[in-house]
Amino acid sequence: MPNQLQYETSPYLLQHAENPVDWYPWGEEALNKAIAEDKPILVSIGYSACHWCHVMERESFEKEDVADVMNQNFVCIKVDREERPDVDAIYMDAVQAMGVQGGWPLNVFLMPDAKPFYGLTYLPKKNWVNLLDSIRSAFAEHRQDLTQSAEGFARELNLTDAERYGLTQNDPLFAPETIDVLYRKVAVKADDEKGGMRRAPKFPMPSIWRFLLRYYKATGNEAALYQVKLTLDRMALGGIYDQLGGGFARYSTDGDWLAPHFEKMLYDNGQLLSLYGEAYSLTKSPLYKHVVYQTIGFAQRELLSPEGGFYSALDADSEGVEGKFYTFTTPELKEILGPDYDWFAELYNLTDTGNWEHTNILHRTESDEAFAERMGWSLADLNVRLDATHIRLLQVRDTRIRPGLDDKILCSWNGLMLKGLATAYRVFGEPEFLTLALRLAYFLLKKMRDSRNGRLWHTYKLGRARQAGFLDDYAAVIDGLLALYQATFAESWLSEADQLTKYVLANFSDASEDELTGPEVLFFFTDKNGEELIARRKELFDNVIPSSNSMMAENLYTLSLLLDRPEYVERTDQMLGRMQPLVQQNADYLTNWAAQFALRSRPTAEIAIVGPKADQFRAELDAEFYPNKVLSGTSEKSNLPLLEQRDLVNGETAIYVCYNRACQLPVTSVEEVWQLLH
Numbered sequence: 001m002p003n004q005l006q007y008e009t010s011p012y013l014l015q016h017a018e019n020p021v022d023w024y025p026w027g028e029e030a031l032n033k034a035i036a037e038d039k040p041i042l043v044s045i046g047y048s049a050c051h052w053c054h055v056m057e058r059e060s061f062e063k064e065d066v067a068d069v070m071n072q073n074f075v076c077i078k079v080d081r082e083e084r085p086d087v088d089a090i091y092m093d094a095v096q097a098m099g100v101q102g103g104w105p106l107n108v109f110l111m112p113d114a115k116p117f118y119g120l121t122y123l124p125k126k127n128w129v130n131l132l133d134s135i136r137s138a139f140a141e142h143r144q145d146l147t148q149s150a151e152g153f154a155r156e157l158n159l160t161d162a163e164r165y166g167l168t169q170n171d172p173l174f175a176p177e178t179i180d181v182l183y184r185k186v187a188v189k190a191d192d193e194k195g196g197m198r199r200a201p202k203f204p205m206p207s208i209w210r211f212l213l214r215y216y217k218a219t220g221n222e223a224a225l226y227q228v229k230l231t232l233d234r235m236a237l238g239g240i241y242d243q244l245g246g247g248f249a250r251y252s253t254d255g256d257w258l259a260p261h262f263e264k265m266l267y268d269n270g271q272l273l274s275l276y277g278e279a280y281s282l283t284k285s286p287l288y289k290h291v292v293y294q295t296i297g298f299a300q301r302e303l304l305s306p307e308g309g310f311y312s313a314l315d316a317d318s319e320g321v322e323g324k325f326y327t328f329t330t331p332e333l334k335e336i337l338g339p340d341y342d343w344f345a346e347l348y349n350l351t352d353t354g355n356w357e358h359t360n361i362l363h364r365t366e367s368d369e370a371f372a373e374r375m376g377w378s379l380a381d382l383n384v385r386l387d388a389t390h391i392r393l394l395q396v397r398d399t400r401i402r403p404g405l406d407d408k409i410l411c412s413w414n415g416l417m418l419k420g421l422a423t424a425y426r427v428f429g430e431p432e433f434l435t436l437a438l439r440l441a442y443f444l445l446k447k448m449r450d451s452r453n454g455r456l457w458h459t460y461k462l463g464r465a466r467q468a469g470f471l472d473d474y475a476a477v478i479d480g481l482l483a484l485y486q487a488t489f490a491e492s493w494l495s496e497a498d499q500l501t502k503y504v505l506a507n508f509s510d511a512s513e514d515e516l517t518g519p520e521v522l523f524f525f526t527d528k529n530g531e532e533l534i535a536r537r538k539e540l541f542d543n544v545i546p547s548s549n550s551m552m553a554e555n556l557y558t559l560s561l562l563l564d565r566p567e568y569v570e571r572t573d574q575m576l577g578r579m580q581p582l583v584q585q586n587a588d589y590l591t592n593w594a595a596q597f598a599l600r601s602r603p604t605a606e607i608a609i610v611g612p613k614a615d616q617f618r619a620e621l622d623a624e625f626y627p628n629k630v631l632s633g634t635s636e637k638s639n640l641p642l643l644e645q646r647d648l649v650n651g652e653t654a655i656y657v658c659y660n661r662a663c664q665l666p667v668t669s670v671e672e673v674w675q676l677l678h
Contacts, residue, residue: 002441003031003423009461010080011406012048016057023078026087032454034075034112040139041110042070045079045088048406049250049313051322052122053105059125069557072134074109077387082104082410083459085470086526090535094153095119109135114534115150146588148549158485162517165540165582169518172576175221178584182222182594183215185587190257195231197588198235202253204235204248206271207546209640211591212277212600214627217619223384225282232279237364242326242469243348244362244394246294247302248272248542249316254477258349258363259356262323262403263316266303266413267545269295270310273420275425278510283521283626287367292424295431298419305409308439308462312416315404320598325403327359328393336396342390347371409460411448411469414440416545422483427624434487445475445496454503455527468530471523471539474504482558487622489614494562501559501568503553510538521574522549546592554596561606561630564661576600599628605677607638608642610631611653628675 005017006025016023024030026043036043044061046053060066070076081088081104094116101121105482108119123131140147146401186208189197196202209228216224235241238257248268249260273292280288288389300400303311318325330352334363348362349355355363366374372382421437425431448457448465456469456477481497484490495527507527510520524569525539525548539547553575559567576596583590583597614633621631632642646656646666654666664676 008358009037009464009466010048010083010408010459011404012046012050012053012080012082013078014079015048015054015058016061019057020071021061021076022067022071023076026077026079026084027538030075030077034110034114035290037075038112038133038647039073039075041077041112041114042074043057043077043079043087043091043106043108043110045081045083045091045106045108047080047313048404049265049315050104051261051263051316052103053207054317056105056122060123060128062465063125065504066132069129069132069136073132074576075141076529082406083408085167085472086537089525089537089539090157090533091116091119092156093537096151096527098155111147111150113150115154117146117150117153122596125177126360133203138347144590154534155358157537160512160517160520161522161540161578162514165344167578167582169521169574170577172573172580172600174597176601178580178603179215179218179594179598181258181584182587182597183212183219185438185493186211186591186594187223187227189588190231192227193231194256195234195254196252196257200259201253202240202255203251203259203544204240204268204272205591206275207542207592207595208588209275210278211595211598213275213282213625216596216602217282217625217627222389228279229283229285232276232288233285233367234365236276236287238366239363240354241291242298243364244390244397245302246291246296248295248299259317259361260323262296262326266299266310266312266410267416268297270416270418270420271545272623273417277420277423278625278627281427281623289428291432292428296424296436297420300436303435305407308436308443308533309409309414309447310440311404311405311407312413314402315406315548316405316613318401323356323359323361325400329359332396333360333393336479337389337394343375343385344389363395372578375674406409407461409448411444411456411458411473412476412545413462414444415473415478415480416461418444418477418480422480422487424486426483426619429619429623437480437487441481441493444480447475447500454499455507456471456500456503457636459551468527470527471504471525471548471552472545474500474508475548475555478504478555479551482555483563485562486618486631489618489631493553494640497555498559500564511653511658517578519574521571523552523577539605540582541586541589542592543589547578547590548594549589550596552592557604558630559605560630562640562642572596578674602628605629606642606658606661606663607631607673608646608658608663609653610638610643610646610654610656611635611648613653617653617670621673629677 002017003022005013032434066343079087092102096102103121108116110116191198212224212228222624234257236523238259240252240260247264253259274292277287372379418440421433425433448460456473457465458467458537461578478497479498481493508523513519522538524536549611553572556568557572583593586595612635614635634643649666649668652668655673656663656666
């Protein structure tokens with residue numbers, strides 16, 4: 001018989017709905033059951049594209065003998081970490097406080113009041129059953145010790161940021177010396193030979209390279225640009241990138257970008273569209289343009305819902321084998337490619353026995369230009385050959401059983417995708433990119449926002465939105481809307497971003513204050529109207545996705561300039577001042593914060609365009625990398641602060657360049673703007 005997960009919409013929870021384990025979703029029913037029956041709680045957290053989550057399910061959760069032990073002694077709760085990042089964050093922090101390295105599946109044991117006392121990640125069946133027996137015995141015989149331990153971890157989870165990190169109120173210092181310190185903290189850990197950071201596995205970590213791009217623009221430091229280009233080149237040519245179909249996998253298991261963990265996540269690909277688009281506007285690398293166009297093609301083909309939102313992820317496995325959909329054996333390749341095999345094998349580093357576990361991952365270390373020159377071919381000739389071989393391989397691949405699709409739509413990840421599409425349109429001017437961005441923006445505001453109170457929903461599936469939005473939902477969507485406004489000058493997008501920001505200020509702010517720290521300026525991750533958990537936390541550190549607080553600080557700054565809201569820049573500066581000592585100590589884990597210090601080391605250009613060529617001039621300005629600007633424009637009249645009382649110059653479209661709300665004389669060409677900016 002299916003368990004209580006059968007009524008859920010999360011693909012991950014539904015995968016476990018027919019386990020013999022009596023799983024419950026996170027909620028009052030399960031939590032009340034634990035209290036009523038006086039049983040410990042097992043919370044098992046994962047996500048649909050998680051390889052080791054599937055392994056543990058096959059080995060343990062599908063087995064009747066294991067389920068009997070779990071059902072008899074525990075209230076068992078399954079959590080999709082992507083649906084409930086608030087629950088995941090609390091118990092991940094708790095496990096790390098226990099000295100355990102976090103990861104998924106995350107299995108945490110709680111007292112009946114939901115306070116944690118022990119946790120760990122994957123265990124094989126025998127070890128898992130032994131652990132269950134040990135926990136059962138400890139709960140029966142040493143309950144007081146477990147209660148004391150759980151109370152201690154709960155106190156740890158409820159420490160303020162001032163107590164945890166020593167954060168106090170400081171005035172932010174936006175100086176060249178400051179960003180040099182931040183750069184050195186990151187650069188010392190970067191891999192100067194293979195790109196990325198000097199560790200394995202290697203994650204894309206877009207916010208690191210976004211910071212280095214901004215640092216390079218502020219300082220002209222060529223070493224920073226070299227590191228960005230090396231990383232982006234190696235990722236784009238490596239196995240972490242799907243050389244045939246486009247799109248990036250979540251990480252490379254090795255230090256060479258060869259063997260990915262094959263799951264593809266929307267959040268990575270949305271951010272990497274922004275990153276490669278920006279990098280193209282600086283370098284004009286054809287490889288980066290190819291990556292953007294092909295990745296959007298992948299997302300449109302494999303992740304786009306009929307309603308205009310994007311699904312969450314593709315699994316790493318197909319037919320129970322990791323990477324089976326994407327890899328080819330050498331005999332397969334020889335049969336498919338025939339006489340083209342030899343040069344193709346040389347380009348993609350293929351071997352007779354396979355370059356990975358007896359099969360081949362398409363993986364390059366050499367650019368098109370270098371390979372064509374070595375072969376004595378023209379670049380055009382190589383491109384014809386590549387197109388022909390790729391088409392043949394894709395035709396074969398498309399007949400295979402596809403990886404599983406996580407078809408829930410997450411607000412925050414779609415906000416990142418909106419920013420990626422808007423950035424791609426701003427850089428390349430491709431109309432289809434704008435069409436996708438507009439459809440996505442309409443979907444988010446119509447389907448994932450509660451019309452009664454303006455609140456965002458976190459997740460959507462089968463026509464049903466649910467779960468109150470978290471700070472990252474608001475932060476990412478606001479960021480995407482601000483990019484979309486600056487791409488189109490349609491003021492409705494700016495107005496929508498402003499309304500969502502007002503909701504954040506009213507419902508995510510911390511009202512506490514003390515003598516040492518002053519007013520608390522960093523935002524909670526959860527809405528004050530949302531479910532009350534054992535702790536209400538704040539997300540500060542930038543990881544594979546930038547922290548919601550760092551994104552909100554940037555949003556407030558952009559809105560302060562576009563809407564003349566001095567109170568917003570004051571809040572931003574308070575946030576940056578509070579975080580600065582922590583950023584200086586741990587810049588490589590706070591790179592989205594560091595990027596804002598890099599931008600603010602120089603004044604931000606406020607550019608207003610008025611006249612019939614507003615969109616043309618916008619496109620010319622966006623074609624070059626200049627991140628330290630905000631754009632506002634209109635073809636006629638506007639009441640926006642940067643545009644009101646601005647006129648044409650002798651009947652021509654005028655561009656006004658302003659700094660700190662003081663404007664220079666208007667000019668009528670983009671060439672003159674660059675002279676004013678440089």
